[in-house]
Amino acid sequence: MQQLLTDKVVLVVGGTSGLGAGIARAAAREGAAVVVTGRRPEPGDALVAEIGGAASAVTGDVSDPEQAKGVVAQAIDRHGRVDCLVNCAGLTDRGSILDTTPELFDRQIATNLRGPFFTMQAAIADMTSRGASGTIVNISSISARGGQPYLAPYVAAKAGLAGLTKNVAHAHRFDRIRVNALNIGWTQTSGEDATQRRWHDAGDDWVEQANARLPMGKLGQVDEIADAVVFLLSDRSGVVTGSVIDWDQQVIGGQD
Template sequence: MRALMQDRVVLVTGGTQGLGLAIAQAAAREGASGVAIVGRNAEKAERAAEGIRASGRDADVTTEVLPIVADLGVDGEAERAVAETIARFGRVDSLVNAAGATSRGTLLDTTRELLTEHLTLNITVPFMTMQGAVADMRRRGAPGTILNIITMSMHGGQPYLAPYVASKAGLAGLTKNAAFAHRFDRIRINGLNIGWTATPGEAVTQQTFHGADDGWLAEASAAQPMGKLGQPDEIADAVVFLLSERSGVVTGSIIDWDQNVPGAYE
């Protein structure tokens, strides 16, 4: 059977750690010939690149990895990431927007600066990477796929996630708008609403904003219906499926990927 990402070039923002790295590794295992990852730390990017290459080798795939060091919050860096990917590989077949801001703020205590940070990283950056990727796909007359990592919190979320919810709900709308606009270009654009996920970044968030101790993950996992938080490798498999031809004609879908059901009550 043909590998899901065979010979694809994939760009993953936030691909140097956590969920983004898991997605990049899954793409390599599924046959991607080129993977570009974007992160702020050069040393971390190089370590991630080697892990992605190893994932490909484990599946008898030779994957060329391009680590791009960029602060996506700076004007022009998102566009540069797409341009460098095209310069290296000649194209972008699939794009994953996994980078984003997750810091806390309520409606009453969120500053304009914090709101701007969330809007920049969670809407503006995906907008600009999608713009560059879609322009490349249309220039080549080639089909392509895009997957935006959104969040279950876009349905409303907790009070302390006001700027996060506002920006991610906007990304959901952008996803649908772009999918509709480019459906006849055969460019499929979808979003994945992920729930609470066990990543190193989430551990930092819990400790920084919620005073969590070292046992927070076991306690949180025990309270979930499935006895665990979302796992990056499982989410990565879902992302790769949605990027691949195996997901058929699906576009403009915002899929809830979680163990809790919005709108349902005890």
């Protein structure tokens, strides 16, 4: 434990379960006052009880722009500011270019792109009003580089998030607000377990089968990604901004 985030207020959007909860735990371990958001209060309350300290939870659905801005406002009300923002809320419902309905497309854009847009808007407004530096990490996906046929609207949203990350980083570089993203690959979470069972008829051994096919012999792990996010949030990542980092074991462009 290096206390990389001592005295920082870290808002983790989508932080009540899965990767987001892992990021919240890691940020708290590194000294941050953590605020997590989710659509239901119970998971957030349970995580806060586990983390203890200065952790707290707010309820909101960031697919609604007003609620997206509202969760940032609630964090500011509690702590007086937001120093670090992590956008980790995500929707991975399946749809191809042929079978995606307008409703599914809109849901994907609302959660995976519009939500981060308006949480960043609110957080950066707070930072600039105080003349303060800050850091933002957006959780994107390696699928933003092309992705699977059954993830067409998801890919569209995540590719948009990659471009948005660079746009906002450029716009606010002289405010010393650093904005980066991680294109994460296939990751072992409770949400991924539910996705595999719902959409791909996976059995109880799907993790073992997946691990056997992967170059590193395992799916991406929450604690490893969480450590990377903490590094990007902290001063230890130096001047890095506008980076969209592929965090995966498949090499885009590599061929056998």
